[in-house]
Amino acid sequence: MCKIHPIAVVRWLFVLSVTLALGTPPAPAQSVRVVTLDSPAPLVVVKVMVRAGSAHDSAGLEGLAYLTARMLIEGSFGDPKNPVTKERLAEITRPWGQGATPTVQVGKETTTFSMTVPREVLPRYIAQIFRPMFTQPLFDARELDRLRAETLTTLRSNLRLEQIELVGLVTLDNVLHAGTGYAHPVATERGAEAISREALLQFYATYYRPEHLVLGVSTREEALVASLRDALAGAGASTAPPLERRPVEPPPAVQGREVVIVALPNAISTGLHAGFPLSINRSHPDYWPLYVANVWFGTHRDSFSYLYDQIRALRGYNYGDYSYIEHFENRPFALFPPTGYPRRYQYFSIWIRPVQHDYAVHLLKALTWELEHFVRTGLSEEQCALAKNKARVLYLSLAETTERLLGYRLEDEFYGLHPGYLESYLDRIDAVSCAQVNAAIKKHLQAANLKYVVVTDDEVAPRIADAIAANQPAWGKEPVEYQIEVREENGQKLYLVPETKRALLERDAVWAHYWLDIPRNRIRIVPAERLFVTAALP
Incomplete structure (x- = not known):
């Protein structure tokens, strides 16, 4: 058959x-x-x-x-x-x-x-x-x-x-x-x-x-x-005087690294975010190579991605870890990107879902080192092939309903895409080469200029701010939390590390000793109740 x-x-x-x-x-x-x-x-x-x-x-x-x-x-x-x-x-x-x-x-x-x-x-x-x-x-x-x-x-x-x-x-x-x-x-x-x-x-x-x-x-x-x-011919008809149309400006460039810590009363965990503006959107020729790269690095709500594997699957820190090359509305509640939110100005971001307070600085270092490492090394041919295959599978969900199909067609009008996003999706994925993926990574991604947002308990916030600024090693889980046997010999701890977990502990040490180099004057603590009062950050 x-x-x-x-x-x-x-x-x-x-x-x-x-x-x-x-x-x-x-x-x-x-x-x-x-x-x-x-x-x-x-x-x-x-x-x-x-x-x-x-x-x-x-x-x-x-x-x-x-x-x-x-x-x-x-x-x-x-x-x-x-x-x-x-x-x-x-x-x-x-x-x-x-x-x-x-x-x-x-x-x-x-x-x-x-x-x-x-x-x-x-x-x-x-x-x-x-x-x-x-x-x-x-x-x-x-x-x-x-x-x-x-x-x-x-x-x-x-x-x-x-x-x-x-x-x-x-x-x-x-x-x-x-x-x-x-x-x-x-x-x-x-x-x-x-x-x-x-x-x-x-x-x-x-x-x-x-x-x-x-x-x-x-x-x-x-x-x-x-x-x-x-x-719709009579829409907008009114005797009211029109407003002066507000121009839509591009985001300012990020210079160096800076942190905003949102201090939330009675928060039982800490959420981590990082990002920077991108110079591309769906109308740019580098969109599809960068899309394939991101599928590998941080696919939303999917165990396929590298970040998910390193932080959740191997180490069990949280519920999930993802990255994005364009805005994704309602991320905590949606498995796939809702249509209806196109933007000419996009941004790259990493989302580390809430972790225990004591692990926050370690994982802030981890996400930064991993992004830097990703830019430095790129993807192998095998990783590109796996990412392209995963992208093809994701297409099935993006195009599964009439409502989504029509939503994407409206977004195509916004971006000026002919043929449209879904109409050309599979052909675009097929056409991407690994060389194009790695070139897009090096051209558009970086870790030197990042804005971080940390959401944590108001009593923990000053401690996290000081730990970031201290630029000292910040450790995460102890070996015993990875089910590694520990013995006492002559008053010292002896860790019996199986070969299968050696690379995990070595990477933990790399993360712990990575220097964020963010001085205290570039770290702000903002009480949650002061957010969104005006358009300016308090």
Whole structure:
């Protein structure tokens, strides 16, 4: 019997089913751009990508993009005398399934609305929900107050004090982009407090006009696509004066090494993060060689990667250890990168999930030495082949749903990719040579200029800061913790190290004696409760 590899099947299905709407006449100037999938499914996935996100928030009004997006859905829309409130929206969409209720994701440079609707009710859905939501938002003041309070609670309690992993990831993102529009989460305290209904109307009038919208639809049925596109023709119409468009600046270069320690009350472990800005994104020719390199070095949530093997599998320090060549939203909660968060400015990062406090400095040295060693040695032909094969396997999950396929097509529009990311993924991986992988590693990765974020207990924070600055050996686990037998002879400990564990202990010693060379004046301790008050790091 002839066997067909599952990746070959997925590649064939993808090429068969995914098309840009190239067969339709070009859209006129100042109108909505459209991308489509040719899916026969009874449920139609609809997405609208707005080419504006939190990086476009006016200075001092951080949260403007987020609250504007939420208010389109929850702030009532349609006829002011008979509005579709959030309660009525739930009633209308309930018979059509949970996916029919619109959701929204706010990234740095885009805002993406998503909904999944039975094909047979789509005309009714457009008339009752889709068109009025985008063209007749009412921005009810009471709902603004509710969403503002909800946002502030999320910042003050959930993010800062309850999410030890997420707060470190968000803080690293912020410090790497200090001074730019990227340098805050979806909102800040002072920004959310200052946002008025008038500011929402201005943001809507500035960024929600048709020329800033990209419509994605999982059907090529011309009448349905045209009706959705036409429904957006009046988006952004408002008497409010437009805002001055905020430019999106690149991140500042990192000079040397510096550490921000987030002091969290009652933290039972310490999370470690490090990173630096990258000069490439998906549109750059070095993206794919660097992608293969990162698959080997630190694949997210996967035991395949080198970092995972060294720190978790061999030594048992924590739950996982990963690296990234582009931003990955909601890392603690997602197995695969969510779509809807494209960025022109990306960064390399390493995430060491929480470890015991006493091991923090040892593993900070470890991650830095391992990155430096990775750049110095690169990958062998065998390691490149293994990484490329793993990348092919990852493709199966990236392309597994219609919603993901459509999300990637919208991101292709953002990056200007033709053919698209998933459409060309397997061919790009196949074409990468090991020489290209190693050249990309040496060109784009380094360990000399890093920003670190350490999230730890507020009482432990000063001790970690002093230990980093001391530039002395910092050890991790004792040999006995590796099940190595210890004997006492003449008042001294004698370790009976089996040959299988000799390399592990030798590497531990290398890590322990690696000098970070970070003076105390480049180490800051920031109480968690002072984060995200404004866009500037306190």
